[in-house]
Amino acid sequence: MNNFYGAPFNADHDHVFLGAGHEKNERKTWAVIALCTAMMLVEIIGGNLFGSLALVADGLHMSTHAGAMLxxxxxxxxxxxxxxxxxxVFGTGKLGDLAGFTSAIILAMIALLIGYEAVSRFLSPVPIHFSEAIPIAVVGLAVNIASAWLLSGADHGHDHGHSHGHAEGGEHDDHDEEMQRIVTSVGVFQLSIFEDGVPPVFRFVSEGKSSLLSPSDVTVTTVRADGxxxxxxxxxxAGFLESTDEIPEPHGFQVVVSTHSGEQTVEFAEHDHDHGVDSRDHNMRAAYIHVIADAxxxxxxxxxxxxxxxxxWLWMDPLAGIVGALVIANWSYGLIRQTGAILVDASADARIEGKIKAVIDEVGDKLVDLxxxxxxxxxxxxxxxxxxLEPKRTSQFYHQHLAQFKGLSHLTVEVHSGAEV
Incomplete structure (x- = not known):
């Protein structure tokens, strides 16, 4: 008979799932709004005072810029x-994705309007007041550069996966805890787990002036918690040794390193960070794309x-508009796809799904649904x-084993005890 344990391990946990730089990004966005609003008022008031329709038009354009930031x-x-x-129920963390999706739709509409206007000017050219249009375009560019600077330092959409160990040629990254030093009679070496764009493998690199060992001189044996x-x-x-087989998840185990100098035992712990969990702030990304698109x-x-x-060449002006519309449309399409997938709860991270399955397999149980x-x-x-098949295993057991995945912020476990595995 099956027993069901569906309650989370900590029933009193909060549901705050905001990004790490949420408040900082909020302040930056309001600062950009203040800049755009000030510029909008200057252009509209100045255009009315000096009779410049182009200046008023750009001021109105700046108002749409401020609206998108709003x-x-x-x-x-x-x-x-x-x-x-x-x-x-699951916090307000996805409101930023909703805002990003909305901004992406607005960007797509702007691209269509720019494209329509450009095609219209191809078919029916209009006289251009260069003495007004060029300075206004320069001012607009300056405002966009200032806005981009205000938004700088935020997460604009870089996908921060994680890699253990060393880049090509042996230069190690910031995760020094994933590198273990091996001392032998012929020198000191570094053993690391490398997975930057490739399946995870061991790398053995000489430290300093130590001579690199041959492949037949090194053997690595992993010993996991279950024995x-x-x-x-x-x-x-090129400059290092690499294991022929990839390392199964998770990457927490003891390692016995055998060389001609004997055996040494070191330990690798599963990394204490987000394990490649997507930390992109799509709200900030949409705001930044809007600024860059305008620039x-x-x-x-x-x-x-x-x-x-x-x-x-009067045709150059509408041609520039068409190119600009295509660039904005491309950025908008990418943002719509990414934020739309999040809003409909598409599978978020195949990589962490594989890690969870590996943990369940490692303890000898069967993952029924995920x-x-x-x-x-x-x-x-x-x-x-x-x-x-272990009747004493409750949800707490699996919470403890999956706690190593720091990006897994809300976990509910259903246990079928006594079931056939």
Whole structure:
């Protein structure tokens, strides 16, 4: 007969799944709004005072720029203020993705409008007031550069996966705890786990002026908590030795290193960080893309206007508009796909799903069902169903084993005890 244990290990945990830089990004977004609003007022008031329709038009354009930023800022503020609101079952972490999706739709509409206007000007060219248009485009570019600077330092969408150990040629990354020093009679060596864009493997690198050992001189044996052992042989690479087999997850085990000097035992612990969990802030990313898109359009507009003025190529202005529209549309499409997938709870991280399965397999149980989804930047939720022949194993047992995955912020475990594995 099956017993079911579905309650989380800690029933009193919070549901705050905001990104690490949430408040900082919020302040930066409001600062950009203040800059755009000030510029908007200067251009509209100045245009009316000096009779410049182009200046007024650019001021109105700046108002749409401020409006797009306002979506991001309000999402940040609302998500922060309601982070502990029980009405949001899984917190407010995905409000940023909703705001990013909305901004991406607006960007797509802007791309269509720019493209429509550019095609219209191809078909029906209009006279260009270069003395007004060029300075306004330069001012717009300056505002966008200032806005990008204000938003700088935030997470604009770099996918921070993790790699253990060493890059090509033996240069180690910031994860020094994933490197173990091996002292032999012929020198000191570094043993590391490397998985930067490749399946995880061991690398054996000489330290300092030590001569590199041959593959036949090194054997590595992993010893896991359940007593299972796996032997790894090595092959020669450019400046280092690399194991011929990949290392199964998880990467927490003792390692027995055998060389001609004897055996040494070192220990590798599973990394204490997000394990590649997507920490991108799509709200900030949308705001940043809006700024960069506007800057790109300004640059192309300036180039087009200067060429049109110098050589009489009036077609350069609408051509620059079409190129700008295509660039914005491409950025918008990518952002819509990514944020849309999050909003409909598409499978968030196949890699961590594999890690969870590896942990369950390692303790000798069977993973019956698994659902992983994104709760917010750097936060994943998971519901797992496990079949075990061990009657004393409750959800607490699996919570403890899966606690190593720091990006797994909300975990619910259903245990079928006494079930056939």
């Amino acid at each position: 979506i991001a800022a309000l999402a940040y503020t609302y998500a922060r203020k309601h982070a502990n609101d029980r009405r949001f 299972s052992r796996q032997v790894f042989d090595f092959v020669q690479k 790109a359009v300004s640059v192309m507009a300036i180039v087009g206007l200067l060429l049109a003025q110098a050589f009489g 659902h992983v989804w994104r709760l917010g930047p750097g936060h994943l939720g998971a519901v797992i169903s496990v079949a075990t």
